[in-house]
Amino acid sequence: MDQQPERKTRFNFSMLGVEGAMLALLTSAIAEFFLNDFFAAASDLTYFAKLGRIAAVFLTVFAIHRFASVSLATYRPAFKDAWWLSLVLAMTLLLIWAGRIITIGLVNYPGTVRLLGVIQTDALLFALPFATGALLLQAVLGLHYGLVFSAILTIIVGLYFPNASVAAPFVLVTTLVACLSLSRFRSRSAYVRAGMNVSLVAFPMALAASLVSGNLDSMTLVLSLCGALLSGILCAFIAAGVTPIIEYFGGYVTDMRLIEMATLDHPLLKELSIQAPGTWNHSMVIGMMVEGAAEAIGANPVLSRVSAYFHDIGKIKKPLYFVENQAGDDNRHDRLSPSMSALIIRSHVKEGLELAAKHKLPRPIADMIPQHHGTNRIEFFYDKACKEARENGEDSEEIDENLYRYPGPKPQTREAGLLMLADGIEAAARTLAEPTHDRIQGLVQKLINKVFSSGELDESDLTLRDLHLIAKSFTRVLTGIYHQRIAYAEPAEKTNEDSLTEAPAHGADASGNDKEREENKEDLKRLGL
DSSP, X not given: OTTHHHHHHHHHHTTHHHXXXXXXXXXXXXXXXXXXXHHSOGGGOOHHHHHHHHHHHHHHHHHHHHHHHHHOTTOOXXXXXXXXXXXXXXXXXXXXXXXXXXXXXXXXXXXXXXXXXXXXXXXXXXXXXXXXXXXXXXXXXXHHHHHHHHHHHHHHHHHHOTTOTTHHHHHHHHHHHHHHHTSSOOSXXXXXXXXXXXXXXXXXXXXXXXHHHTOOOHHHHHHHHXXXXXXXXXXXXXXXXXXXXXXXXXXXXXXXXXXXXXXXXXXXXXXXXXXXXXXXXXXXXXXXXXXXXXXXXXXXXXXXXXXXXXXXXXXXXXXXXXXXXXXXXXXXXXXXXXXXXXXXXXHHHHHHHHHHHHTTOOHHHHHHXXXXXXXXXXXXXXHHHHHHHHHTTOOXXXXXXXXXXXOOOOXXXXXXXXXXXXXXXXXXXXXXXXXXXXXXXXXXXXXXHHHHHHTTTTTTTOOHHHHHHHHHHHHHHHHHHSOOOOOOOOOHHHHHHHHHHHSOOOXXXXXXXXXXXXXXXXXXXXXXX
């Protein structure tokens, strides 16, 4: 299972050339279009020199893309991802182009000259929002896409800012800090914190640039430092406004949107709590389990928890055919054949996908609905069918096993693998008569080994180390939920109330005792007992 990521890399490697070529071509063309006239001596460059610069950017971007696709685990861009990465790079270059026009105009504006004196053209260079794209990509696609963006933009700025020796290091540092500052995207205020971090690192970088270039004129230095502080604020505000647009039109799901869905106000979750309360409770417990385990192995805890809430929404259609929603001894499967029961159980996956499409659930959450069952066999009804076949003198091996298997696919992500493990373990933990820590730990280890040996986790990228951490996390959560409780004695007030109704009345004292008992009951009612 540890070799699976390498196998995926070899399979996808040939396909990444198309996305890389598109990314490199668009980036090099847009960079030359926006930055040629503003950041280079365009009049001194021949046509072939410009063509050579475009070729240099193209080859550099393509090389960065191919290297990242092989060496970075989560950088596997589909065509759509490469397209949006190109658009974010184009938007950033457009912001640099527009910002450069504004800053040059402000510096050379007659009113500014009269007020502040002659100021160098590059005084407000570091006020440009270089790190905006890094914040966007970190929020939408993840850290490794932000890293690729940072490397590409650094090369472009270094090539088109030949007279600003510290510009390229400035871009590299601010974009990397922006990515790291937004690595835990749990609220809208995260943009503000990320912008402040960018400003804090941009300030000393601008000071270092002034020292290197020798621009120590007081007003130029002040404007350069103030511009560096302003750049982080601009990046935060622009990224916060553009992220929902990319999320909507690109079909992406950020952690912020997942957190909004985790408030339990979603219509599907409300209907689930009413129609299938047992399933709802089961989903809530699984949410706690997978969130802690995802934190332990470095997966996405927000996606794991929200997916757990929605993974069994298909049970809304026929809730009473699932044991967690059944009350008393009535079991509808007693009146059905094993194959029909298995068909009903399997159908909740299809019905869940239909509900997910109807309510437009994000694709990562909808994918969890079939993947958390994988291709597992519905053991109870399969064994029941085999038993009935043997009792009827038939060969149990002739039973079509596919009728008792979920359609799949197997879990494709670590979050889906977590959900598969938690789903089976939580259900089994409820059957423990005495849920001690040792029994829960043994149950968790047993079921994880069973799923692992079945091959259901082969495509999920979970490692043996991950499974060990998952087992520890599941044991801790389940022990806290199903721990043993002390059997408290019955309250004294309840005992007194019961004694008043037990002794029968005899003779002349019967009416007086009845009256006294009625008065005592009234007193108890007033006390709410």
